[in-house]
């Protein structure tokens with residue numbers, strides 16, 4: 001039976017043609033000799049492998065036929081109206097690059113347009129050394145080492161700035177475009193060759209078997225997908241632009257999806273580099289190779305867990321959802337929901353685990369402590385501690401990063417515990433005083449019998465580790481997204497959820513986006529990823545201009561990853577667009593009017609779906625203010641809290657809520673301003689705590705700025 005190999009189609013086709021194309025390809029993959037398919041060569045075509053096929057009376061498919069091992073293989077180039085299809089078919093050619101062994105589809109009769117070297121973003125002086133020359137990349141490197149076609153090499157060598165190289169890169173899909181982006185952003189020729197897994201002298205010719213081999217190369221699979229079954233086919237045809245992640249992985253993404261590790265592994269990468277995509281694909285790959293395996297996919301927030309679950313369903317509707325924690329299939333849940341599931345699974349045995357962590361019972365372990373509890377405790381208890389310690393931020397952090405994970409049950413335990421990683425030193429007298437507040441906190445919780453989130457996770461960990469019995473792992477593979485936001489007790493629980501072994505834990509993280517969790521080092525929790533930590537660098541989401549602005553927000557601060565190593569930067573994007581627009585405004589009125597004007601302008605543009613526009617603000621109060629302020633100015637928007645955003649209106653949400661989401665156009669409001677309450681809170685903190693709070697505030701703005709795919713407007717109050 002013929003094999004179908006799909007490409008990213010260069011033409012836009014609407015739904016009805018798509019379903020006809022689907023039925024054509026289904027028939028083709030069953031029997032390519034069926035007369036109704038009209039699979040025919042084209043006279044005078046530059047490539048003798050080219051064929052056309054009849055999709056319907058009006059539409060034709062253009063494809064390449066390759067014969068190998070007694071079977072036909074069809075590389076589907078696209079679907080066009082009849083006459084256009086014949087024109088395309090005459091000119092198009094599928095070749096193997098003789099230097100790097102990668103496949104290329106080129107249209108021989110259409111000359112390459114010269115690079116449009118002017119861009120609106122950079123003022124270039126008259127005489128400037130071309131960028132690649134400055135970076136030490138020669139024509140010989142490009143042509144003879146990497147296999148860049150000579151005319152493209154000449155164009156990029158003439159380009160003076162990064163944006164000019166990106167303009168050339170944007171004209172070339174697949175490995176060639178990617179190569180140019182990586183070179184423009186400073187990768188060495190060797191780095192590029194290694195990333196794309198290009199061998200020095202691939203022994204590859206140009207017959208059908210060679211072409212097929214080249215189509216299987218990891219770098220080729222960014223553009224070419226071998227179809228295994230009808231579901232695969234449907235996924236590729238229906239995916240469109242936004243569904244490409246389901247099919248065409250970057251070679252590095254593919255590597256981390258397919259790699260099998262001896263123990264925990266970690267992938268880092270800036271916002272939008274496709275970490276979530278890797279986690280979801282990897283979960284599916286593990287599930288496919290062992291359908292009975294118990295796979296857990298988790299992240300910090302419930303909203304993100306929901307969207308990962310949806311992504312898995314889109315990727316593979318047949319992937320089995322586990323019937324619950326500890327059952328075969330894929331179980332997707334936010335990390336705190338996971339803790340709750342463990343507590344439920346433990347039944348009465350949980351009491352021993354509660355005792356191991358708290359040293360006292362809780363009557364209602366499934367109930368969570370209300371948000372304001374530390375506040376209430378501070379209001380009701382006198383203390384001799386200075387304000388820099390007697391505040392909610394310090395006490396909560398001390399409790400969640402020292403007391404709970406160390407299972408400190410008594411004052412004596414607390415006086416002895418190591419407070420590694422905590423900024424403020426505490427002498428014995430102060431420790432006693434802190435412990436008094438912790439006792440008060442626990443006393444409040446005893447009354448309603450509840451646990452806070454950190455306690456619940458630590459108790460879940462204790463039960464899984466075997467408090468009162470043997471260890472009780474509930475999973476074979478655990479995959480974690482947004483790892484930077486998890487706290488110590490979460491890691492204890494995840495470590496205990498799966499027995500140490502091959503592919504036990506896979507973690508995606510970006511320390512630049514740490515907005516919830518404390519700084520911590522994974523090895524303290526028995527999670528050792530040394531030698532298995534990897535990095536993604538290509539941003540798929542946002543334009544190079546937005547990315548530069550977002551990275552600029554981080555400059556000057558120091559970030560370390562979950563291995564305590566400095567976080568790298570060097571992220572790049574293959575897309576270009578307008579520079580972010582920074583608008584200075586005066587007062588709340590000025591801010592609201594500017595946002596209203598921007599939204600009205602965007603809504604008036606053709607083809608803009610309102611729900612792809614978002615206004616991101618600091619907190620719920622600002623959200624409510626913006627929603628009503630815009631309504632007063634005639635712009636109806638939708639304030640989004642925890643629920644799934646609906647269609648039809650621009651959205652207003654907090655920057656925290658926007659984590660993991662993306663929008664075509666984004667307004668960031670309130671950047672650079674702090675409310676009086678926030679100023680007061682920061683002023684009360686000690687230096688270490690304040691520094692961390694400020695780092696997180698920066699990260700929050702970075703998270704928000706990286707939600708914009710195309711356009712970003714930042715409204716700053718003077």
Ligand SMILES: Nc1ncnc2c1ncn2[C@@H]1O[C@H](COP(=O)(O)OP(=O)(O)OP(=O)(O)O)[C@@H](O)[C@H]1O
Pocket residue numbers: 242244245246248249250253269270271272273274275276277278510513540541659660661662706
């Ligand atoms: N191989 C790919 N092909 C096309 N699009 C991709 C690919 N990988 C990722 N994307 C797209 O890039 C965007 C960002 O991907 P994803 O959310 O996985 O990144 P992330 O690193 O988890 O981002 P963040 O840390 O900001 O949440 C998504 O729209 C995703 O569909």
